[in-house]
Amino acid sequence: MTNPAPITTLYAGVLGLLFGGLSLHVALTRMLLRQSLGDGGNKPLLRAVRIHGNAAEYTPFLLLLVLLLELGGVGAAWLHGLGGAMVAGRILHAVGLSMRASANNVRRLGAVLSIGSTMSAAARVLMLGLGM
Numbered sequence: 001m002t003n004p005a006p007i008t009t010l011y012a013g014v015l016g017l018l019f020g021g022l023s024l025h026v027a028l029t030r031m032l033l034r035q036s037l038g039d040g041g042n043k044p045l046l047r048a049v050r051i052h053g054n055a056a057e058y059t060p061f062l063l064l065l066v067l068l069l070e071l072g073g074v075g076a077a078w079l080h081g082l083g084g085a086m087v088a089g090r091i092l093h094a095v096g097l098s099m100r101a102s103a104n105n106v107r108r109l110g111a112v113l114s115i116g117s118t119m120s121a122a123a124r125v126l127m128l129g130l131g132m
Helices: 006-033 043-071 076-098 105-129
Strands: none
Touching: 006 043, 006 076, 043 076, 043 105, 076 105
């Protein structure tokens, strides 16, 4: 069976593993703190939940845009650049948000890469949609 979107598949796998790791972190933090619902006012749990939630908010849409670009025939170098920025952005954001001072340059760089890759991909998808 031929994979019609091998580049998207690669980044979906990498981001899926990252998401699974973040999910496991939330579950283990919940078990450790004995907090099954909500965050119970516990800052480490709130932080873990928000890191996971932020990944859940960004990752699916980013992958959809990459898939549309790949199926639209955009070159592999562009797609790998975008995928690399996505992965780096998600990792840096998670690391930065997990730091004691959540307002830090690691988190900012992760946000810039995540938002920048989203906007770049969206602009290129729009161009494809307009036949450009």
